Amino acid sequence: MEKLLAETAKRAASYLSSLPERSVGPPSASIAALDQLGGRLPDAPTDPAQILALLDDIGSPATVATAGPRYFGFVIGGTLPAALAANWLAGAWDQNGAMQIMSPVGARLEEIVLQWTIDLLELPEGSGAGFVTGTTMANFTGLAAARTALLSRAGWNVEEDGLFGAPPIDVVVGDEVHVSLLKALSLLGLGRSRVTRVPVDSQGRMRPNALPPLHNRTLLCLQAGNVNTGAFDPAQQICPRAREANAWIHVDGAFGLWAGLSPQYAPLLAGFNAADSLAIDCHKWLNVPYDSGLAVVRDPKHLQAAMSISAAYLASSDKREPWHYVPESSRRARAIELWAAMRSLGRDGLCELVERNCRQARLFAQLLADAGFSILNDVVLNQVLVSFGTAEQSRAIIKAIQDDGTCWCGGTEWQGHTAMRISVSSWATTDDDVKRSATAIIKVARRILVPGP
Numbered sequence: 473m474e475k476l477l478a479e480t481a482k483r484a485a486s487y488l489s490s491l492p493e494r495s496v497g498p499p500s501a502s503i504a505a506l507d508q509l510g511g512r513l514p515d516a517p518t519d520p521a522q523i524l525a526l527l528d529d530i531g532s533p534a535t536v537a538t539a540g541p542r543y544f545g546f547v548i549g550g551t552l553p554a555a556l557a558a559n560w561l562a563g564a565w566d567q568n569g570a571m572q573i574m575s576p577v578g579a580r581l582e583e584i585v586l587q588w589t590i591d592l593l594e595l596p597e598g599s600g601a602g603f604v605t606g607t608t609m610a611n612f613t614g615l616a617a618a619r620t621a622l623l624s625r626a627g628w629n630v631e632e633d634g635l636f637g638a639p640p641i642d643v644v645v646g647d648e649v650h651v652s653l654l655k656a657l658s659l660l661g662l663g664r665s666r667v668t669r670v671p672v673d674s675q676g677r678m679r680p681n682a683l684p685p686l687h688n689r690t691l692l693c694l695q696a697g698n699v700n701t702g703a704f705d706p707a708q709q710i711c712p713r714a715r716e717a718n719a720w721i722h723v724d725g726a727f728g729l730w731a732g733l734s735p736q737y738a739p740l741l742a743g744f745n746a747a748d749s750l751a752i753d754c755h756k757w758l759n760v761p762y763d764s765g766l767a768v769v770r771d772p773k774h775l776q777a778a779m780s781i782s783a784a785y786l787a788s789s790d791k792r793e794p795w796h797y798v799p800e801s802s803r804r805a806r807a808i809e810l811w812a813a814m815r816s817l818g819r820d821g822l823c824e825l826v827e828r829n830c831r832q833a834r835l836f837a838q839l840l841a842d843a844g845f846s847i848l849n850d851v852v853l854n855q856v857l858v859s860f861g862t863a864e865q866s867r868a869i870i871k872a873i874q875d876d877g878t879c880w881c882g883g884t885e886w887q888g889h890t891a892m893r894i895s896v897s898s899w900a901t902t903d904d905d906v907k908r909s910a911t912a913i914i915k916v917a918r919r920i921l922v923p924g925p
């Protein structure tokens with residue numbers, strides 16, 4: 473075992489050190505070579521060292537270098553050194569995060585990380601949280617608590633009696649709602665289409681004057697950090713009205729809520745502390761390994777009511793039992809890496825990470841605008857939308873950039889425009905990486921835009 477783990481560390485370190493200079497997207501030959509990992513499963517066992525070598529030799533070249541410094545697709549962070557190290561140790565620990573008795577360290581770290589998150593983001597003291605796989609599940613978990621709370625006000629027990637015959641819940645979302653929130657609504661029986669979509673402005677923010685009437689069975693879903701523009705719904709204008717109507721306020725704050733780590737960006741969160749539930753991603757901007765997200769609920773009793781495996785279990789412990797806050801029973805103890813990430817950076821390091829990535833997003837926008845390309849969004853956070861002209865031109869340039877390999881950016885549709893989206897979310901990205909990437913993008917774009925012979 474010891475030799476194997478030492479060899480693993482060596483190979484992993486050499487993988488990571490190759491990332492800054494290799495193509496960010498994998499070459500198609502490496503993807504094709506993955507077939508070598510298949511074939512008929514051998515009858516005889518294979519030595520673990522050989523398995524590791526096979527996985528590294530064939531698998532590593534076919535990875536996308538999302539752990540490297542120049543991956544700007546979707547919203548994808550890297551992995552902080554302390555978080556990766558903690559992840560390895562956690563793998564060795566093999567802790568089941570479901571219960572106190574299965575993993576005291578896993579359970580305690582959840583409590584510690586929850587309190588740190590409450591302090592850092594100035595969330596309501598006493599909030600409960602579930603440690604889930606990401607924001608899709610955090611939305612699901614927070615919305616499940618909302619469903620429970622809204623229906624219990626009407627005397628309906630959704631856990632016991634289901635939704636058939638239940639009083640209706642009115643779900644309100646912004647027109648730029650993230651698809652994962654709609655998926656969560658569909659899983660909860662609330663329906664993807666059975667929603668009121670509130671018109672949005674040019675940045676994707678809900679227009680407060682277009683809100684429908686709110687009441688005490690309204691589930692209002694706000695967004696803190698639009699996946700394309702980084703913009704925040706105007707919570708300061710909306711939340712007091714929702715509170716007055718006794719509606720439930722859910723916030724999809726996958727990456728945007730981390731703006732609260734910086735005094736400079738925290739004003740973007742004004743008003744959001746009125747939320748009843750919040751979904752936060754950790755594998756994005758907090759830069760921990762997959763999979764990791766947080767569902768935070770102001771009144772933990774609704775979360776517990778929605779997630780407890782049964783009322784009897786709930787009564788069995790006065791300690792915080794992790795599995796009463798999440799959909800799963802057995803799961804990995806993912807607070808371990810969160811603890812390591814937060815503890816290693818400290819308040820200052822966390823603030824620096826957010827401020828640096830935001831500054832780098834502005835640098836990207838500046839360099840591309842100076843080269844004559846259009847920036848489609850107000851760069852308020854870490855997201856940049858660039859248009860290179862027509863939809864065809866933008867699509868061709870995005871593909872050429874991915875093939876070029878210096879960096880990786882994806883495409884998106886933004887209010888009728890095809891655009892390239894740049895998300896700066898990694899601890900590993902330096903200003904030099906931004907300049908090098910912008911230079912490559914400009915070069916590729918000019919080559920493609922040059923009129924043919």
Ligand SMILES: *Cc1c(COP(=O)(O)O)cnc(C)c1O
Nearest residue numbers: 606607608650652699724726753
């Ligand atoms: C990424 C994202 C999600 C989905 O998060 P996963 O971690 O992929 O499940 C939801 N909402 C927003 C705003 C996001 O950016």
